[in-house]
Amino acid sequence: MDQPTVGIIHPGSMGAAVAACAATNSSAVLWSTNGRSPVSRARAERFGLEPVPTLRELLDRCDVVISLCPPAAAEDLAREVAGHPYTGLYVEANAINPERAVRIAGLLGPEATFVDGGVVGSPPVKGKTPTLYLSGPAAATERVEALFVGTAVRTKTLGTDIGQASALKLAYASFQKTSRVLVALAIGLAREHGVDQELIDVASRRTDSYLAEPEYIAKTAARAWRWGPELEEAADALAAVGLPPQMLRAAASTLARWNDAKDDGELTLTDALNQLAQP
Missing domain, CATH: 1.10.1040.10 (N-(1-d-carboxylethyl)-l-norvaline Dehydrogenase; domain 2)
Structure with a gap:
């Protein structure tokens, strides 16, 4: 099976490091430069992420999108994604409560495949090995697990209910x-x-x-x-x-x-x- 193209919406210290691990088992990892700070740009470059100018281009090219951002921004980002719209696999990996995870899944609608995620541990650099916990449709969580095989990010699927990982x-x-x-x-x-x-x-x-x-x-x-x-x-x-x-x-x-x-x-x-x- 062809390797997927992955997008990271918010390449912060955790997001960029997790995305860099996903690059091991993907054809490319993209991020959108629009509106991002010089610090974000430097971080994304350091982790070898491929820049694209707009969120629309990122969504058009990506099979899997990972959202890792400050909790307050999670729904606004999801609304942006839903507005394009997006029909791939969306991994909501932010530290949000289960009700918000369910709400975000609803925002994206049935066209997208939604996986609830939660990262426990420090960013996967300098020997750190965080665990990305997952919940959602079995086929979808298996695809996410496959992205991190052999990397510093461990994965564990908790079940099929959205909100369990959160x-x-x-x-x-x-x-x-x-x-x-x-x-x-x-x-x-x-x-x-x-x-x-x-x-x-x-x-x-x-x-x-x-x-x-x-x-x-x-x-x-x-x-x-x-x-x-x-x-x-x-x-x-x-x-x-x-x-x-x-x-x-x-x-x-x-x-x-x-x-x-x-x-x-x-x-x-x-x-x-x-x-x-x-x-």
Whole structure:
């Protein structure tokens, strides 16, 4: 069978790296340059993605399209795709709640084949091996799995129901990301009373405690602009099934205090804690 042509709609740090892995088993991986920043252009070039000038050309040429973008943009991108229209395989791999995944599938309509996806782990670079969880029609998820055979992206199909992959992604993210927020609050409180090192010493005597990793607070701050919206999505997912969403909404509100630290690789622990205390 001929190898498919793949399109990545949003070549961010995760999207570009995942798309580059898909290139192993595809004839080409395209991205649309229209409206994209110089940073995005440089990233796409670094990962060997093939530029096309418009989204329409990308959709006309691609058999498979992967959407990996900030959660808030997921539906707008899907509407753009639906407006062309698109009749290939659409992998909705964003950190969105299951109800939105179902809604996006409806936006694209029966002409497109829809697969729900969720990436758990770091971008597949420097030895990282994230897992792309999938749910949807069996034949379609098999096609997506085939794209990543022999690459740093692992795949696992959870079932045929749209929303299963999104639910797993948000269930994991709700714990992992909120835990990091709680670490920042705990160490921030201890620091105000001069006992932060003692708190870290206590935590270090326990197994696998995030409290023993205060250096990760700066990384959390730099990623807050992405993590906050993901936690809002997770909160919506909790509310939809009758579980209380307040803890995740509070964590998202806390992360918003770090919005100005977006992708700041030079941020120190002290800087991050100061920003947390002085919004």
